[in-house]
Amino acid sequence: MTEQILILDFGSQYTQLIARRVRELNVYCEIHPYNNFPELTPNVKGVILSGSPCSVRDEDSPRVDLNKFRKTLPLLGVCYGAQLLAQELGGDVKPSQHREYGRAKLELGDPDSSLLAGLSESSQVWMSHGDTIMRAPQNFHVIASTESVKVAAFKVEDELTYGIQFHPEVTHTTEGKKLLHNFVVNICGCKQDWTSESFVEHTIEQLRKKLGNDKVVMALSGGVDSTVAATLVHHAIGQNLYCIFVDNGLLRKDEFEQVLHSYQDMGLNIKGVDSKSHFYQQLDGLSDPEAKRKAIGKSFIDIFDQEAHLIEDVKWLGQGTIYPDVIESVSVKGPSATIKSHHNVGGLPDFMKLKVVEPLNTLFKDEVRAVGRTLGIDEKILSRHPFPGPGLAIRILGDITEEKVAILQEVDAIFIGGLRKWDLYKDVWQAGAMLLPVQSVGVMGDERTYERVVALRAVTSVDGMTADWAHLPYDFLAEVSNDIINKVKGVNRVVYDISSKPPATIEWE
Structure with missing residues (x-):
C-alpha cells in the first residue's frame, strides 16, 4: 500500500x-x-x-x-x-x-x-x-x-x-x-516515491483489474481533467472506452472541430455530437444565470444519455473528478454555500444505472497536468485555461441567441489569440470576454453608432479559489481593443475588468 x-x-x-x-x-x-x-x-x-x-x-x-x-x-x-x-x-x-x-x-x-x-x-x-x-x-x-x-x-x-x-x-x-x-x-520516514510515473503505472494496473472487459462511456470537454482521465482509461481498456464530445453551440470559435481532431489524433474512440440547435431551443428566452445553467445541464444529460444508450452493454461512467471536488463534498462544515451551480455539468440521473470510475479523484489540478505530461498528452491541451461547462452562455449576460454567440466567439478568438501572440497566455490562469446587455454611443467614420459593449477578463491564480486581475500591458490591451472594434461587427466599445476574487468572481454569472 x-x-x-x-x-x-x-x-x-x-x-x-x-x-x-x-x-x-x-x-x-x-x-x-x-x-x-x-x-x-x-x-x-x-x-x-x-x-x-x-x-x-x-x-x-x-x-x-x-x-x-x-x-x-x-x-x-x-x-x-x-x-x-x-x-x-x-x-x-x-x-x-x-x-x-x-x-x-x-x-x-x-x-x-x-x-x-x-x-x-x-x-x-x-x-x-x-x-x-x-x-x-x-x-x-x-x-x-x-x-x-x-x-x-x-x-x-x-x-x-x-x-x-x-x-x-x-x-x-x-x-x-x-x-x-x-x-x-x-x-515520519516517508520514502518520497509518490510520483506521476508511479501514479500512472499503478492507476492503469488498477483500472485493468476493476474494469476487465467492461465498456466505459465518458463525456469529454476538451479540458485537462476529462482528457487525462480518458487517456488513463484508454491505456487500461483501449477501444472499450467510448467517448462522447457534445457541441452545445456555446464553445469557443472552431473549438468543436479542433478538439475533436486532437482527440482522434490521440487514438481515442470518440464521437462528436452536433446538438447546437437543441441547446439554443432550450435556452430560448432564458436570462437568469441559474435558469441557463440548469437548462444546459439538463440538455447535456438528455443528449449524453441518448448517445450512451446507442452503445450496447455499457457498465461504467468515466468522470474527470479531481481531489478538490471530493474534499468539498465531505468538508468539515459540509459543502460550501452555493454561489452558483458548478461550472462542470455533473450529476448522474437515476435512470442511468452505471457504476462510476474516477481515476483522478485523488489528484490536485497541478498533479493532473503532471500525469498528463507523463502520458505524453499535448502541452496545448494540458496548459489550456479552465473553461466553464455552460460555456459562453454565462459570458453572455441576459438571453442567448445565435447572433450573440457568434459575436462573442469572434471577440474571444481575438482576445485569446492576442494572448498567445504576445506570449502572455501562460502567464494568465483564465481569460475570456463577456458580452454585456449594454449598448453605447460610438463614432465610426462620419456615422454615429449604437452598438454592444464587451468586457475582457483575465486573472492570475493558483487554483481559482482566489484570483487577482492580470496586469496586462497597455499596448497589448490597445491592440486587442482596436482589433475587436474594427473586426467584430456590432461591437463599438471594449472595457477591461480589474476586479479581484474576492469580492468579485472570475466569471460574471
Missing part, C-alpha cells in the same frame, strides 16, 4: 494547501474531516492537525481524541492544531493580546530540533491566529519563538509530537517547505 500522511481538517482555509505542499515532496497524503477519518493502517506514517477558524476555548470547538495518534505516530499540530495539543495536555490558551496576522520573525530556541533542522536562526513565518499558547504544559519543550509569541513551536518530550503556531504551507513562510520536509521525510 502507498505510504501516506493523514491530514485532519478542522476547517482551515489553508488545509488544501498543506496537502499540496506534502504532495510536492512526492509523498501521498489525504485530507479527512477531524470527526470522520478512516481507521489507521500501517501505511499511515504520520498525522497533521490543520488550523481552524474556531477557538479551542469555545465549548463547541472541534476536538479529536489525540491518544489515537500520540506515541503511535509522529504528530504535527499547525496553528489551531498546536493550540489543541497544548489545551488538551494541560497548557493554557488565551486570546492574543493583539491579533497576530501576517509576517513575523521566527527565532530558533533549539537549532538541534529535528523539526527545525536546516532552518535559519531567524526566518520569516506567517501568523494567522487570534489565540496564543500562554503557558505550555510541563512536558512541552519550546523550540522556537517570535517577538510576540513565546511558544511559536514546541516538541512534547519522549514522543514525536510537535506543534507550530504559524503556517508552513503558505509562501510567506520562507522556509516552510523545509520544515514540512523535516516532518514528513526525516521524522
Whole structure:
C-alpha cells in the first residue's frame, strides 16, 4: 500500500494547501474531516492537525481524541492544531493580546530540533491566529519563538509530537517547505516515491483489474481533467472506452472541430455530437444565470444519455473528478454555500444505472497536468485555461441567441489569440470576454453608432479559489481593443475588468 500522511481538517482555509505542499515532496497524503477519518493502517506514517477558524476555548470547538495518534505516530499540530495539543495536555490558551496576522520573525530556541533542522536562526513565518499558547504544559519543550509569541513551536518530550503556531504551507513562510520536509521525510520516514510515473503505472494496473472487459462511456470537454482521465482509461481498456464530445453551440470559435481532431489524433474512440440547435431551443428566452445553467445541464444529460444508450452493454461512467471536488463534498462544515451551480455539468440521473470510475479523484489540478505530461498528452491541451461547462452562455449576460454567440466567439478568438501572440497566455490562469446587455454611443467614420459593449477578463491564480486581475500591458490591451472594434461587427466599445476574487468572481454569472 502507498505510504501516506493523514491530514485532519478542522476547517482551515489553508488545509488544501498543506496537502499540496506534502504532495510536492512526492509523498501521498489525504485530507479527512477531524470527526470522520478512516481507521489507521500501517501505511499511515504520520498525522497533521490543520488550523481552524474556531477557538479551542469555545465549548463547541472541534476536538479529536489525540491518544489515537500520540506515541503511535509522529504528530504535527499547525496553528489551531498546536493550540489543541497544548489545551488538551494541560497548557493554557488565551486570546492574543493583539491579533497576530501576517509576517513575523521566527527565532530558533533549539537549532538541534529535528523539526527545525536546516532552518535559519531567524526566518520569516506567517501568523494567522487570534489565540496564543500562554503557558505550555510541563512536558512541552519550546523550540522556537517570535517577538510576540513565546511558544511559536514546541516538541512534547519522549514522543514525536510537535506543534507550530504559524503556517508552513503558505509562501510567506520562507522556509516552510523545509520544515514540512523535516516532518514528513526525516521524522515520519516517508520514502518520497509518490510520483506521476508511479501514479500512472499503478492507476492503469488498477483500472485493468476493476474494469476487465467492461465498456466505459465518458463525456469529454476538451479540458485537462476529462482528457487525462480518458487517456488513463484508454491505456487500461483501449477501444472499450467510448467517448462522447457534445457541441452545445456555446464553445469557443472552431473549438468543436479542433478538439475533436486532437482527440482522434490521440487514438481515442470518440464521437462528436452536433446538438447546437437543441441547446439554443432550450435556452430560448432564458436570462437568469441559474435558469441557463440548469437548462444546459439538463440538455447535456438528455443528449449524453441518448448517445450512451446507442452503445450496447455499457457498465461504467468515466468522470474527470479531481481531489478538490471530493474534499468539498465531505468538508468539515459540509459543502460550501452555493454561489452558483458548478461550472462542470455533473450529476448522474437515476435512470442511468452505471457504476462510476474516477481515476483522478485523488489528484490536485497541478498533479493532473503532471500525469498528463507523463502520458505524453499535448502541452496545448494540458496548459489550456479552465473553461466553464455552460460555456459562453454565462459570458453572455441576459438571453442567448445565435447572433450573440457568434459575436462573442469572434471577440474571444481575438482576445485569446492576442494572448498567445504576445506570449502572455501562460502567464494568465483564465481569460475570456463577456458580452454585456449594454449598448453605447460610438463614432465610426462620419456615422454615429449604437452598438454592444464587451468586457475582457483575465486573472492570475493558483487554483481559482482566489484570483487577482492580470496586469496586462497597455499596448497589448490597445491592440486587442482596436482589433475587436474594427473586426467584430456590432461591437463599438471594449472595457477591461480589474476586479479581484474576492469580492468579485472570475466569471460574471
